[in-house]
Amino acid sequence: MYQASFILYIYQLSAYTKIKGGFKMVIIFKPSASKQEILKVKTYVESLGNITAQPIEGQSTTILGLVGDTASIDAEAINLYDCVDRIMKVAEAYKKANRKFHPDNTVIDVRGRKIGGNEIAIIAGPCSVESQEQIDEVAGKVCAYGAGLLRGGAYKPRTSPYAFQGMGPQGLELLYAAGKKYDMPVVSEIMHPNHLDIFLEKVDIIQVGARNMQNFELLKELGRIQKPILLKRGFAATIEELLMSAEYILAEGNPNVILCERGIRTFEPSTRNSLDLSSIPIIKRNSHLPVIVDPSHATGLWWMVEPMSKAAIAAGADGLIIEVHNNPQMAKCDGQQSITPASFEELLKKLCVIAQVEGREIKNWAAPTGTPQ
Ligand code: PEP
Ligand code: MN
Numbered sequence: 001m002y003q004a005s006f007i008l009y010i011y012q013l014s015a016y017t018k019i020k021g022g023f024k025m026v027i028i029f030k031p032s033a034s035k036q037e038i039l040k041v042k043t044y045v046e047s048l049g050n051i052t053a054q055p056i057e058g059q060s061t062t063i064l065g066l067v068g069d070t071a072s073i074d075a076e077a078i079n080l081y082d083c084v085d086r087i088m089k090v091a092e093a094y095k096k097a098n099r100k101f102h103p104d105n106t107v108i109d110v111r112g113r114k115i116g117g118n119e120i121a122i123i124a125g126p127c128s129v130e131s132q133e134q135i136d137e138v139a140g141k142v143c144a145y146g147a148g149l150l151r152g153g154a155y156k157p158r159t160s161p162y163a164f165q166g167m168g169p170q171g172l173e174l175l176y177a178a179g180k181k182y183d184m185p186v187v188s189e190i191m192h193p194n195h196l197d198i199f200l201e202k203v204d205i206i207q208v209g210a211r212n213m214q215n216f217e218l219l220k221e222l223g224r225i226q227k228p229i230l231l232k233r234g235f236a237a238t239i240e241e242l243l244m245s246a247e248y249i250l251a252e253g254n255p256n257v258i259l260c261e262r263g264i265r266t267f268e269p270s271t272r273n274s275l276d277l278s279s280i281p282i283i284k285r286n287s288h289l290p291v292i293v294d295p296s297h298a299t300g301l302w303w304m305v306e307p308m309s310k311a312a313i314a315a316g317a318d319g320l321i322i323e324v325h326n327n328p329q330m331a332k333c334d335g336q337q338s339i340t341p342a343s344f345e346e347l348l349k350k351l352c353v354i355a356q357v358e359g360r361e362i363k364n365w366a367a368p369t370g371t372p373q
Contacts, residue, residue, distance in 0.1 A: 023065035023090050025073060027053075031060045033083035038062055041081050048072050061085070094243040094287075096250035097257070102288040108228050108256050110204050111185045113148045113365075115228075115258055116290030120355050120362045121319030123187055123292070124344060125151035126326075127334035128164065129171035137326045139178035141341035146348050146364040149205070150175070150184040151321055155191040156333060157211045164332040169198055176202040184365070187230060187321070193221040200227060210234050210262055210297070213245050223252020230321075232260040232294070239279050243287055259283060259291040260321065261312075263298030272300025272337070275308050280315040292319035296337045302328065305339050306347050313354045320351075 027045070029038055042053045042064055051068040066073070075087045092098050107117040115121045124147040129135045139150050154171030156164065167174070172188060179186035185204035190196070191212065199206050205228045212218055213234035222229050229249055233242045246257045261280060263273025275298035283291045293312035295305045309320050325331045325338035339347065348362070355362045 023054075023067060024070040025066040025087065025089050027064040027066070027078060027087050028085045029062045029064075029083055030085045033062060037081070037083035038064070041078065041084065044081075045073065045078070093240060094247040096255075097243045097246045097287045097289055099286055099288045104288060106255065106257075106288045106290060108258060108290060110149065110228055113185060115292070116318050118360050120313060120317070120351075120360050121149060121292065122147045122348065122351075122362060123149040123151050123319065123321040124324045125187075126153075126331065127296075127323050127338065128153040128156055128166050128332055129174050130167070130332050132174050132177075134326060135174050135178045136181070138324055138341065139182050139184065141326070142324050142344060143182040143184055144366050145341065145345040146362070146366050147344075148184070148363060148365045149187055150179050150182070151187045151207075151323075152178075153189050153333070155189060155195065157189070157191060157209050158333070172198055172202040179204070190218070190222075193218050196221060196225070200225065204228070205230050205258070208232060208245075210237075213237055213242065216245075216248055219245055219248035220252055223249040223254045226254055226256060228256040228258060229254065230258045230260055230292075232262050233264065233276075233279070235263065235265045235273055237264070239282055239286075242279075243283070246287075246289060257289050258319075259287070259289050260294055261291060261298070261317075262294035271298070271304065273298050275299060275312075277308075277311055277315045280312065280317050284316050290318040291316075292321055293317045294321045296321075296323035296334070296339075300337045302337055302339050302343075305337070306343075306350070309347060309351060310354055313351055313358060313360075316358070322347075 045051055045053045049069050049072045051066055054065045056063045056065055078084055078087050095101055105116050108115045113121055124142040126138050129152040135152055152175040154166045154168055156166035175186050175188055187205040187207055188203045189207040189209045190199050207230040210232045231246055249257050263275045266274040268274050280291055295308035299308055323334055323338040324341055324344045328335040328338040331338055352362045
């Protein structure tokens with residue numbers, strides 16, 4: 001407990017001194033340490049190489065926060081200074097995303113839909129916006145069946161340059177109009193920082209796809225806005241790498257990050273990816289950020305969406321993002337993993353029961369007050 005509150009204290013000091021990445025190491029002085037003694041240690045540490053030692057004066061103790069190449073530091077040598085109480089490594093690579101520094105869950109409010117709290121958020125809609133009729137029909141149905149948010153891609157990351165690339169700005173307009181018509185916040189994937197203006201205008205949650213999880217310049221741009229970001233796990237990314245990518249956004253000042261487990265690539269060919277359900281409790285343990293699951297891209301198979309959605313909620317997910325298409329056979333993208341609106345309706349009924357067992361709720365946004373089903 002003392003350790004946790006001490007780390008929190010150091011973190012707050014680190015934030016206070018505007019060192020974006022946080023300290024890698026801290027030297028804690030005895031209350032009796034004089035200014036000259038502290039300066040001597042600071043000069044010594046900085047002489048070791050590319051290290052900056054930032055003094056932070058607390059009420060009774062002074063701390064030196066170290067950033068830079070701290071690998072060259074020999075803790076034993078520093079402990080030889082009489083004025084030093086102890087030296088500590090700040091081991092966590094991710095700071096702002098870390099639950100140690102932020103014990104309470106982050107709850108993101110997207111026009112009344114709360115993601116990360118007791119509610120389980122249901123985002124549904126087609127892989128891509130294809131036409132006004134299509135997005136309108138799907139939006140109307142998923143809304144009627146209780147989904148809280150609408151998804152729809154306008155810029156599609158396709159493996160083949162000859163495959164449908166999405167409708168671009170026109171797609172975003174259609175998604176926006178459908179969202180407005182059914183009073184649903186909308187989610188869509190951004191591919192390039194140049195598109196940011198239109199996303200800021202038309203979209204409620206900006207999605208970063210698996211392929212861009214480590215597009216650090218894009219992440220930094222998204223860190224400079226306040227709109228919620230749905231950050232999907234890269235298909236070859238570890239959980240820590242996902243959290244480090246979230247850290248890029250948080251470090252720039254945007255605290256509204258939702259993580260998404262969407263399966264990783266393994267040697268198993270039966271499914272498009274392997275859904276790493278174990279990432280949910282791990283992320284919930286190590287981070288305060290909400291985590292949702294995409295059973296559609298995780299499996300690539302419409303008939304696996306139901307069992308994986310159920311499992312995700314049972315494992316503690318804060319929400320689901322599900323591909324729903326009015327005519328999956330004719331879909332321009334990902335028809336094989338899209339469920340029909342009718343299946344979505346049935347699925348949602350079952351998910352409500354599982355949510356209840358978990359002490360959580362799936363609000364029915366079709367009901368005027370958003371009351372539980
Ligand atoms: C998508 O959500 O449409 C998508 C392309 O997902 P991912 O980035 O997870 O592949
Ligand atoms: Mn898709």
